[in-house]
Amino acid sequence: MVDSHAHLQHERFDGDREAVIERAVAAGIERILVPGWDLASSEAALALAARHPGLIQAAVGVHPHHSAEMDETAWARLEGLAAESLALAVGEIGLDYHRNLSPPDAQRAALSRQLEIAATRGLSVLVHDRNAHADVTEALLAWAAAGPGRRGVLHAFSGDRPMAEALVAAGFIISFALPVAFRSADGPREAAAVLPAGTFTVETDSPYLGPDRDRTNEPTTVLRVTAELARLRGVEPEDLVAPIRDAHDGLLATSVAFGASGPEPAARHAGSFLLGVLGGLVAIGVIAYLLLLRP
Ligand SMILES: [Zn+2]
Numbered sequence: 001m002v003d004s005h006a007h008l009q010h011e012r013f014d015g016d017r018e019a020v021i022e023r024a025v026a027a028g029i030e031r032i033l034v035p036g037w038d039l040a041s042s043e044a045a046l047a048l049a050a051r052h053p054g055l056i057q058a059a060v061g062v063h064p065h066h067s068a069e070m071d072e073t074a075w076a077r078l079e080g081l082a083a084e085s086l087a088l089a090v091g092e093i094g095l096d097y098h099r100n101l102s103p104p105d106a107q108r109a110a111l112s113r114q115l116e117i118a119a120t121r122g123l124s125v126l127v128h129d130r131n132a133h134a135d136v137t138e139a140l141l142a143w144a145a146a147g148p149g150r151r152g153v154l155h156a157f158s159g160d161r162p163m164a165e166a167l168v169a170a171g172f173i174i175s176f177a178l179p180v181a182f183r184s185a186d187g188p189r190e191a192a193a194v195l196p197a198g199t200f201t202v203e204t205d206s207p208y209l210g211p212d213r214d215r216t217n218e219p220t221t222v223l224r225v226t227a228e229l230a231r232l233r234g235v236e237p238e239d240l241v242a243p244i245r246d247a248h249d250g251l252l253a254t255s256v257a258f259g260a261s262g263p264e265p266a267a268r269h270a271g272s273f274l275l276g277v278l279g280g281l282v283a284i285g286v287i288a289y290l291l292l293l294r295p
């Protein structure tokens with residue numbers, strides 16, 4: 001199981017961060033992707049990933065709320081962070097017309113600049129979209145069409161089925177958070193019911209989007225999100241675990257980097273299967289030979 005989006009570097013975890021991480025591991029969570037929202041939180045995400053190799057993965061980026069804070073010095077620093085080997089994605093980036101804490105023009109400029117940083121470094125993007133479905137879709141489809149291997153994830157997806165399908169067709173994946181369990185979330189619920197397995201993942205957006213407004217959300221909530229997706233799709237939650245992990249790993253292309261602790265590359269499965277068959281044939285040959293030689 002994975003949590004594709006959790007801000008574990010947030011100060012709300014300062015008192016119990018390691019306990020939260022231990023609970024996640026105990027619940028079967030194998031990777032937690034920790035996105036930044038400004039320079040300091042991006043640096044903190046990299047530091048957390050360094051402390052928990054193979055479990056915590058870092059993304060660096062500037063959230064639309066903080067777009068207006070960026071000057072040329074800050075952009076140069078972000079480019080430096082994106083060049084770090086532990087930076088596996090650029091995020092979270094995007095547009096938020098709900099709160100407009102930065103002017104929309106500054107948000108759009110920061111989004112396109114970060115899309116270019118991701119393309120330059122060959123990194124995926126983690127995209128925040130609130131009340132900006134049309135502009136986000138347009139920006140992502142244009143970006144993906146402009147070069148090979150450009151991909152990303154729509155985090156805490158709040159759009160509808162046609163939007164999800166258009167982005168999946170362009171190579172993006174969709175990430176669902178707990179609001180998909182709420183009856184008011186018609187669009188995400190419809191998308192979650194029909195998207196092909198392997199094109200979506202799950203997240204908590206911890207410490208936000210929890211089941212209880214007054215309590216800090218944490219990665220173990222992905223189990224509830226997964227159960228809700230299974231219910232919407234008429235399958236068992238266990239059936240979704242492998243496709244969700246594959247979608248997450250494909251996004252970050254981490255299967256090689258994770259080595260033994262990650263999923264086995266398909267080629268290795270095929271290889272060991274062939275070796276097994278060959279071994280069996282050799283054994284049968286040896287037994288037949290010995291039987292023939294018997295006086
Ligand atoms: Zn977000």
Ligand SMILES: [Zn+2]
Nearest residue numbers: 005007092205
């Ligand atoms: Zn977030």
